[in-house]
Amino acid sequence: MNIEVYTLIDYSLIFQGTAFTSKSSKEVTILNDHIFCVNSDGMIEKIISPTNSDYESFVTAHQNNKNFHRLDEGQFLLPGFIDLHVHAPQWAQTGTALDLPLYDWLNTYTFPIEAKFSDIQFAKEVYEQVVNQLLANGTTTALYFATVHKEASILLAQICADKGQRGLVGKVVMDDTSQNPAFYRDQNTASALTDTEDFIIAVKELAKNVKQGVYPVVTPRFIPSCTDEALKGLGELAAKYDTHIQSHCSESDWAHGYVKERFGKNDAFALHDFGLLQDKSVMAHCNFLEENDQDLFKETGTAIAHCPISNAYFANSALPLKNFSEKGIEIGLGSDISGGFSPSLYDNIRQSVITSRMLEDGVDPSLPSQERGLENSRITINEAFYFATAGGGESLSLPIGKIQENYTWDVQIVDTKHTTIPLPIFNGDELIDIFQKIMYLTRPEHIREVWVQGEKVHSKQK
């Protein structure tokens, strides 16, 4: 298309500035001083490079219009982050209660806090705060577990809708009376399934008027909390309504061992038997996937939500992330609030690199170096950025996570020149160095604006 044509197009938004986005899992593209044209649906319709002969005249034609945004010096565009695993109610206990192994942690701290979400006022208070927090940390899409309560789960979807975040929300199913406490579980299997179906219908209805989209997610908490009948019914509901599916899979020695004992197979195959592994399935943790489990993930298009901070507390191992990624399994990052204490995917990007380095080198200094670690396990910061953005988008099968034509305008604007806490960027830094400094040092204070589907959803004054 030549300039006469695209200067005439009525774009909703035009941005001029430098962006970082993934080209592949290993490579970051730098779009230096490009122009980004966004249409009224909030999609990136056109990206114009300064090498394009029409670039200058395009700027001249648009720069005085209200919809033209020129980034200040020191500001950069990045895709909004996609958090593939957040327990929204656990925001109420984030940063506390990390002293017990998974089974005891769930029963001692987590189920009691989640039980409180029968109180819709309490739910509103916590859910509004967690959605605000994630937006302020640059998270534009989140895959949420709510609680067993239908009303409060619908409220979480409504809050995402109102605040402009792309929320994928699940009413949690925990129907097994022998495994879940009486104070916190579905009343019975039939009500777990009808509540889930009502929830799906309500969120699909809500979604009709939500620009950025909200989505219902079929959510068996994990196999230990569900009966066979519920798991089967949930697989059927996901197929009937074509929904996303989320659960926990092979997370800790205990959870992994429990499923093996109950079914004589690993989580992956057990979940698959119930129709719960498919292209829109995202399974959290997955540390103990064996070779055939990995193949099944690949074949079914099931994604892993890698939660590196949480895994340090509860997973009893480090995920062999590099190995799984090289196999072609879809992978994104999750904060796992509150198994992970940080609402920031920046922190999880950092931890995923750190964990991978420790996995490669090993951690027991009494062992000889060649026996200490797992070869070829380290990932780069570019790869971690990919998992937090494009990898998350692929995992959810949505056109999000990249600054590229035909993707949504879901971006964060990072200001490296914050007046009191600027990033250490000095003359002579290459853009790729600046990218790495952004990855390692950005805090919410540096995230000046966040946009979802072409709408500004968060801004921070200088």
Ligand SMILES: Nc1nc2[nH]cnc2c(=O)[nH]1
């Ligand atoms: N990390 C984590 N693992 C789980 N397994 C079942 N429930 C949970 C949870 O809330 N957090």
